[in-house]
Amino acid sequence: MFYAHLASPVGPLLLVADGGGLREVRFIAIEGAAIPAHDWQHDPSALGDPIRQLSAYFAGKLETFDLHLAPEGTPFQKKVWNELCRIPYGETISYGELARRIGNPKASRAVGLANGSNPIPIVIPCHRVLGSNGKLTGYGGGLSIKEKLLALERRQLRLL
Secondary structure, three states: OEEEEEOOOOOOEEEEEEOOEEEEEEEOOOOOOOOOOOOOEEOHHHHHHHHHHHHHHHOOOOOOOOOOEOOOOOHHHHHHHHHHOOOOOOOOEEHHHHHHHOOOOOOHHHHHHHHHOOOOEOOEOHHHEEOOOOOOOOOOOOHHHHHHHHHHHOOOOOOO
């Protein structure tokens, strides 16, 4: 595993990848998130594409990521995460709608749990999912970061 740090407008990030692709994006401000495993190698060059694309995203110059992703999760989680990637830039949906889109309309709570365990936030855009009332609900990086990401995508905020 390789890791690198990225200074971003939403706080410092820890990126983790291996030969299969990007595995994690961690918000360093969250306790314990900044601690790489002892056997990981610090190698920013191994994460050049994710660093470039995330930087372009934060600058408002990239709407669709083109990265090899390798998140670890259950088949259900991966199904949810794949569907998250289909939510267009700047748009939002509810957990209930996400459950319907994966063919399980009664699974909005399970979808919420899968959304919350997304190991590659921002790139897999779990921030684009809102509560059924249209309000912001939980986000691993904190609601203020979710709000900033949505404002960036709606061109209401410039982060860089």
